[in-house]
Amino acid sequence: MTEPEVIVIGSGPAGLGAATALARAGRRVLVLEREAQAGGIPRHCGHHPFGMREFHRLLRGPDYAARLTKAALDAGVTIRTRTTVIALHPGGLVQITDDAGPATLAAKAVLLATGVRETSRAARLIGGEKPGGVLSTGALQGMVHLNGQRPFRQPVILGSELVAFSALLTCRHAGIRPLAMIEPASRITTRSPARWLAAAMRVPILLHSDIIAIHGRTRVDGVTLATPAGPRDLPADGVIVSGRFRPDAALLLGSHLPIDPGSGGPVIDRWGRLSDPAYFACGNLLRGVETAGWCWSEGQRTARAILAALQDQLPEPAGARLKLAHPALRLAVPQVIGAGAAGSPHDRLQVRLDRPAKGQLRLMQDGRVLASTRIDSLPERRLSLALPHGLGPGPLTLTIAEAP
Amino acid sequence: MNLADQPDKGTGFKGTGFDVAVIGAGVVGAALARAFTLDGARVVVLEKAVDVLDGASKGNSAILHTGFDAPEASVELACIREGYALYHDIRDRLGLPLIQAGALVLAWTEEEAAGLPALVAQATANGVTDVQPLTGPQARVLEPALSPAVRAGFRVPGEHLIDPWSAAHGYLLQALANGAALKRRTEVLAGRRSGDRWHLATTSGEVSASLVINAAGLWGDEVDRRLTGESWFTIRPRKGQFVVYDKTAAALAGHILLPVPTKVTKGIVLCRTAFGNLLVGPTAEDQDDRDHATVERATLQALMRRGEDILPALAGHEVTAVYAGLRPATEAKEYRIRTDLAPGYICVGGIRSTGLSAALGIAAHVVRLAGRSGTALADPIWPRMPNISVEGARDWQSPGHGGIVCHCELVTRREIEAALTGPLAAGSLAGLKRRTRVTMGRCQGFYCSAELARMTDGHLPQPMVGPSHD
Numbered sequence: 001m002t003e004p005e006v007i008v009i010g011s012g013p014a015g016l017g018a019a020t021a022l023a024r025a026g027r028r029v030l031v032l033e034r035e036a037q038a039g040g041i042p043r044h045c046g047h048h049p050f051g052m053r054e055f056h057r058l059l060r061g062p063d064y065a066a067r068l069t070k071a072a073l074d075a076g077v078t079i080r081t082r083t084t085v086i087a088l089h090p091g092g093l094v095q096i097t098d099d100a101g102p103a104t105l106a107a108k109a110v111l112l113a114t115g116v117r118e119t120s121r122a123a124r125l126i127g128g129e130k131p132g133g134v135l136s137t138g139a140l141q142g143m144v145h146l147n148g149q150r151p152f153r154q155p156v157i158l159g160s161e162l163v164a165f166s167a168l169l170t171c172r173h174a175g176i177r178p179l180a181m182i183e184p185a186s187r188i189t190t191r192s193p194a195r196w197l198a199a200a201m202r203v204p205i206l207l208h209s210d211i212i213a214i215h216g217r218t219r220v221d222g223v224t225l226a227t228p229a230g231p232r233d234l235p236a237d238g239v240i241v242s243g244r245f246r247p248d249a250a251l252l253l254g255s256h257l258p259i260d261p262g263s264g265g266p267v268i269d270r271w272g273r274l275s276d277p278a279y280f281a282c283g284n285l286l287r288g289v290e291t292a293g294w295c296w297s298e299g300q301r302t303a304r305a306i307l308a309a310l311q312d313q314l315p316e317p318a319g320a321r322l323k324l325a326h327p328a329l330r331l332a333v334p335q336v337i338g339a340g341a342a343g344s345p346h347d348r349l350q351v352r353l354d355r356p357a358k359g360q361l362r363l364m365q366d367g368r369v370l371a372s373t374r375i376d377s378l379p380e381r382r383l384s385l386a387l388p389h390g391l392g393p394g395p396l397t398l399t400i401a402e403a404p
Numbered sequence: 405m406n407l408a409d410q411p412d413k414g415t416g417f418k419g420t421g422f423d424v425a426v427i428g429a430g431v432v433g434a435a436l437a438r439a440f441t442l443d444g445a446r447v448v449v450l451e452k453a454v455d456v457l458d459g460a461s462k463g464n465s466a467i468l469h470t471g472f473d474a475p476e477a478s479v480e481l482a483c484i485r486e487g488y489a490l491y492h493d494i495r496d497r498l499g500l501p502l503i504q505a506g507a508l509v510l511a512w513t514e515e516e517a518a519g520l521p522a523l524v525a526q527a528t529a530n531g532v533t534d535v536q537p538l539t540g541p542q543a544r545v546l547e548p549a550l551s552p553a554v555r556a557g558f559r560v561p562g563e564h565l566i567d568p569w570s571a572a573h574g575y576l577l578q579a580l581a582n583g584a585a586l587k588r589r590t591e592v593l594a595g596r597r598s599g600d601r602w603h604l605a606t607t608s609g610e611v612s613a614s615l616v617i618n619a620a621g622l623w624g625d626e627v628d629r630r631l632t633g634e635s636w637f638t639i640r641p642r643k644g645q646f647v648v649y650d651k652t653a654a655a656l657a658g659h660i661l662l663p664v665p666t667k668v669t670k671g672i673v674l675c676r677t678a679f680g681n682l683l684v685g686p687t688a689e690d691q692d693d694r695d696h697a698t699v700e701r702a703t704l705q706a707l708m709r710r711g712e713d714i715l716p717a718l719a720g721h722e723v724t725a726v727y728a729g730l731r732p733a734t735e736a737k738e739y740r741i742r743t744d745l746a747p748g749y750i751c752v753g754g755i756r757s758t759g760l761s762a763a764l765g766i767a768a769h770v771v772r773l774a775g776r777s778g779t780a781l782a783d784p785i786w787p788r789m790p791n792i793s794v795e796g797a798r799d800w801q802s803p804g805h806g807g808i809v810c811h812c813e814l815v816t817r818r819e820i821e822a823a824l825t826g827p828l829a830a831g832s833l834a835g836l837k838r839r840t841r842v843t844m845g846r847c848q849g850f851y852c853s854a855e856l857a858r859m860t861d862g863h864l865p866q867p868m869v870g871p872s873h874d
Contacts (some may be wrong), residue, residue, distance in 0.1 A: 035813055044854070082807040083802070084814070101803035120848035122648075122725045125701045130727065132833060132868055135853060142854025143869055149857055151869040217695060218832075218866050246722075250812065250846060253652055261720060 004030035004078070007094055007107040009251070012040020013292040014283020016077075017054075017069040017299030018306070023075035025307050030107070031077055032096065034084040038072075038139050039065025040115060042292050045168040053293035062145065064292065077387030088112075088255040092278035109278060109306050112266065113299065114251060116284040118163070119244035120250060121214075125243070126158075128213035133220040133238040133333040137167040140240055144174045152238025156223055157181045157203075158211055161380050162242035163289070165194035171240075172201060179234050181205045182225060185356070189243070189380050214239055243380065245288030262324060263287045263331035263352075270334050270344040270387070271314055272302040279307055286333045287350055290382070301345035307345075319391075322349075325364075325399040330355035330379070332398050339391035351398070359402040361385055366394040375400070391399035411710045422448045422585075423778070425604060427592050427627055429453075430461035431572040431763045432755050433619035435487075437579035437586075439767035444778035447584040448613065450577070450606060452591035452623075454865055455831030457838060459571055462758065463646065463697070463729020465673050465686060466568040468502070469761040471533065472527035472560050473509075474663050479532055479769070480739050484758055488764030491566070494764075497786045498574040500566065501678050507660035508543055509562035509715075510554050516664040517556045522666065524558055529545045531871040535560050549656040549715045563660050567678040567793050568760055569838040573828060574789045575763070580827040587611075588831050589865070592620075595631040602631075602748055614842035615774060617750045622694045622732045624740070624753035632746045637753055642669075642733040644686020644757075645699050647707050648725040649718065650846060653682035656778035667737075670757060672707065674714050676794040679813070679841060681724055684711040690733070697728035724846055731756045741766070743773050750774065790819060792841050809859070810852045812845025820856070824863045833868055836860065 007331055008019045011033040019029045037043060042050055045061030051232050052058065055067060072079065086102065087095040094105045118136040133152050135143070143149040157164050160183040171178050181198055186207055188195050198205050206227045215222040220239060225232045247265035252258075257274050258267045266274050266281045273280050283295040284300040290298075308314045319338025324331075333350045349371075351361065358376040363385060370388050377383055385398075424440045426433045429451035437449045450846050453459065468491055471484035495502055511517040520537065527535045536559040543557045580586060590608040597603075604611045620627040628635035654676045663671035669688040677683050684707050704726055712719045733756050734740060740754035750770055755762070791798065792815075799805050799816045801805065806817030823830050823839040830836035833856075843849035843857055851858070857868040 034808060036807075084815070086800070097800045097805075097808065099805060099807055101805075102801055117847045117850040120724075120846075120850070122848055123723045125699075125704045125723065125726060127454040127700045127704075128698050129696060132866070136850045138850040139853035143857050146854050147858050147869075149869040151857075212701070213698065248847070289498065317774060345855075 002028065004028045004107050005310060006030070006109045006111060007032060007092070007105060008111045009094070010040065010113035010115055010283070011038035011069070011079060012113060012115050012283060012295065013042065013068060014115070014295035014299040015040070015111065016072045017296035018111055018282060018303040019077045019112065020072045020075045021300045021303035022306060023072070023077045027307070029077045030105070031072065031079045032083045032085055033079060033081045036082055037067045038079050038081060040137065044145040045166055045175055046141070046145040047166065050292055054296050068296070075141060085251060087278070088251055090256055090276055094226050109309055111302065111306060112251065112281040112285055113283045114248045114277060114285050116245040116288050117248050118242060119246055121239070121241045124241065126211050126214060128215055129217060131214065131216035131218055131220045133216070134214060135238065137163050137240060137242045140167060141170050144170050146274055146331065150174050150176060152176060152220070154179050154236060155240050156211070156234060156236045157239030157240045157242055159183065159242035159244070160188040160190060160205065162192050162194060164242040165190065165192070166196050167240045167302065168197055168201060168203065178203050179236050182209045182211060183207050184210045185378065187378060189378055191381070211239065233367065245284065247288065248284045248286065260331065260335050263333055265333070267335045268333065269317060269319055269336040269338060270346045271305040272345050273305065273309070273314070275289060275317070277309070277317060282345070287331055287352060288380070298323040298345065304343070305345050320395050323395060323397045325397045328353050328355050328400055329398060330354040337387065337391065337396055342389060344385070348384040348386050349398070351385060353377055353379050353381070353383065355379060357400055359400050359403060362399050362401060364397040364399060365392055410729070419609055420612045422446050422611065424615045424617060425450060425602065426619055428619040428621055429456035429576065429586065429588070430459055430619065430621045430759070431457065431568070432621070432752060432759055432766055434572040434576035434579070435763035435767035436617055436619055436752070437584050438575040438768060439771045440687055441582045441584045441781070442494055442784050443771050443776060443780050445723065445776065447579060448611060449579070449584065449586045450590045450592055450604070450611065451586070451588045454574060454589055456586070456588065456828070457569055457801065457835070460730055460732050461568070461572055462834070462838070463644070463727050463762055464568050464757065465646070465675065465683060466566060466677055466760070467660055467673070467675065468564040468566045469758060470532045470562040471530050471761070472532040473523060474530060474758065475671070475737065476526060476529055478738055480758060480762065483739070483762035483765035485531060485765065485767055486684040486768055487762040490764035490768065491571070495827060498578065499788035499791060500571050500574050501791065501795045503534035503565035503676065503793070503795055505563065505565050505658060505660050505676065507549065507559050507560045507662050507760060508538070509560065509662045509664060510543060510557040511664050512553060512555060513554045514555065519664055519819070520556055520558060527560065532560065532562060534562065534817070547657055547659055547661070549717050551714055551716055552869055553713070554835045559659070564759070565660065565676060565678050570792065571760065572763070572790045573839065577787045577789070577828050578785070581787045582781060586828070592627060592630060597747060600748065609760040615750070615772065619752045621755070622730055624732060624751065628751055629743070631749060636742070637734045637740045639694065639732050639734055640728040641691055641694050642756070643689040643691050643697055643728055645703050645728045646683055646685030646726065647704055647711070647723055648677070649682040649684070650722040650724050651680045651719040653718055654680050656682060656717055661714055661730035672710050673710055678795070679844070684708065686729065694730065697730050699726050718812055720845070725844065725848065757766060767845050790822065808846065809855050810842040811843040812847050815840050815842045824860065828865070832864060832866055833860065
């Protein structure tokens with residue numbers, strides 16, 4: 001293709017959602033994907049339900065990924081797979097490498113849609129040895145759905161977010177029978193009906209419990225749990241370490257673009273724009289974690305902001321950096337909030353907690369409450385707050401007035 | 405199938421006719437194999453594990469020490485000094501990295517500060533003459549992220565960072581390239597001396613050699629017993645736990661940050677790694693178990709707090725990896741190197757935390773002890789190790805790499821394929837990680853495990869996954 005107007009990094013639902021919308025509006029779009037196939041994480045979620053928002057029907061993950069890819073190609077998007085972005089430079093210069101070696105590409109706008117990954121066993125400081133057979137859900141699903149392999153027969157699953165139940169479905173598909181699901185908190189994290197799946201598969205969910213140690217030198221041959229009744233050993237032959245998603249912001253780390261320590265993703269304004277106005281971001285890179293449909297929709301909306309930018313119709317970057325003023329608050333996106341952003345992709349503030357909290361979530365300016373909503377929530381659950389249009393120039397604060 | 409599975413093919417292994425049998429393929433065994441091979445000997449290396457570097461050598465702090473704090477006039481000091489010089493001599497030709505970091509030895513209490521002059525004097529006596537005493541503020545000029553609580557210290561410019569695995573792999577690869585043989589999954593069960601030769605009974609059959617060297621690390625005393633009927637020392641493994649921080653933390657410390665050492669341990673070190681991370685550790689925990697090295701959350705958290713005491717800005721940086729290593733400590737501090745236990749037998753035991761720095765020196769020392777009358781190789785082959793450190797070009801920078809498989813560490817398909825073939829092909833997933841860094845980065849295998857399981861299928865004796873479910 002001739003030089004692209006927009007480069008999209010990442011071909012998951014967010015990246016393809018944006019790329020398709022941009023191409024349909026007549027723009028030359030190049031999507032860079034480091035894997036061998038486009039489609040992102042849904043490629044290896046071999047279960048339903050995907051696609052309601054986008055295609056108005058229930059699809060399995062791989063079929064959904066294939067449809068998203070086809071829609072993008074049909075719209076005229078160029079997708080370049082097995083191409084890894086190495087570095088981002090000011091003004092939309094992107095350094096890549098593929099089998100042909102390193103090269104530099106340029107575009108008027110670059111959209112970052114590199115997604116999320118789960119927090120590793122190491123980062124959670126789980127004790128014990130380091131045998132094979134300790135996998136994230138992502139790794140498990142890759143092995144099962146892309147390779148047709150069965151990494152273990154009776155693992156335990158750590159976590160109870162939606163993805164833990166996705167792991168459970170993957171296990172069922174591969175003939176794997178988990179011994180238990182283990183959740184340190186007092187409640188199951190997800191509110192999805194998927195939670196009933198554990199009972200249907202007769203997999204006990206152990207609340208208030210954690211994995212203290214993983215045993216085995218080459219393969220997992222057991223785990224020790226901390227439970228309310230004291231330590232307990234299970235003869236697991238694997239461990240699925242699920243959830244606690246983190247944006248895959250590796251490209252930002254070595255770049256000129258700032259990272260929000262709360263979200264682990266980029267600092268964006270209501271247009272999805274970064275501090276360098278050549279760069280935009282959308283999808284789960286912004287925060288852990290949302291559904292594929294949410295990311296696709298965020299991509300579509302961010303595409304409209306990019307189209308406006310290409311026509312020099314976006315307002316100059318302005319606005320205050322939102323301050324989080326309560327210890328239970330982990331992240332809020334967008335981080336930079338300016339006034340009068342009609343038509344911007346982010347008309348709601350997306351919020352996540354670090355610990356359970358109950359009360360009023362409040363957006364404050366100069367001592368006034370600009371917006372508020374009642375919350376009674378757990379970490380990793382979706383929370384949001386409508387952003388008002390009329391904003392004064394003062395600093396903005398997000399806080400929680402906790403209920404007793 | 406790679407070499408770890410194959411009985412004899414490709415290495416010229418016949419079981420007999422060797423001049424030297426080295427028991428143990430850790431960093432010391434690798435250096436011994438190289439030194440004797442270059443000295444003209446026919447060498448076989450016998451390793452009981454499925455891959456090399458599977459014992460004490462798999463987990464250390466990856467520092468090339470000067471020996472500034474080694475016991476004065478000891479064999480250990482002499483071996484570190486010689487090993488240090490030899491590493492500098494050969495590293496270019498073998499393609500081994502050297503990150504010239506320098507170290508700061510830091511005192512955090514008045515008592516520790518009072519001990520500094522004696523340490524500086526010891527360094528000078530040990531031949532490390534370029535140390536520079538520092539006040540607390542001077543230390544903070546060199547390392548602005550240091551806690552203001554630092555009282556005083558000194559700088560040792562010659563302490564450097566290396567890749568703990570490519571060094572040992574490089575030594576062994578050069579031995580193999582010049583005619584040595586390697587037998588993995590080969591445990592020495594017993595030995596007898598008849599005439600001027602040893603006959604070793606191993607799990608791969610009989611091996612005979614005129615000289616047997618025990619470099620069995622954590623199992624050194626056991627090998628002693630199997631060959632001579634008794635052991636003159638006892639290994640008491642000392643576990644060290646480590647925390648490896650994200651690459652974003654590496655900017656916080658240019659120097660290796662060392663505490664004032666005690667009689668028991670060098671203490672908790674904070675330093676960059678050759679791969680661009682920041683490492684804190686090790687602990688020093690005595691244990692009986694030689695096979696299992698576990699990490700414990702509370703200990704790791706204590707290490708992280710220690711790290712944050714030294715570098716307050718470390719708080720909030722993500723942890724990439726944690727690990728535990730075992731060092732083959734004995735009832736005494738010194739190296740246990742002896743030639744008088746049995747004819748044609750040299751025991752190289754009790755090489756604790758300085759093995760990586762001293763290995764080449766130990767090997768040179770043992771070659772001299774052996775008093776061989778062979779002829780050194782006139783024009784030895786110098787294989788080059790692929791660079792996976794932050795120093796120098798990486799494989800992804802040149803065409804034909806087949807695409808990147810491990811995205812966090814930028815490991816290419818070509819690098820992985822190379823590590824699965826050749827005379828020193830990886831024998832395990834852990835071995836493949838040590839050779840290439842796959843899955844060693846931030847995501848710890850979230851993205852690339854599936855592709856890696858595909859690529860390694862049929863190559864490793866202990867596969868990543870079980871049989872297909874379809």
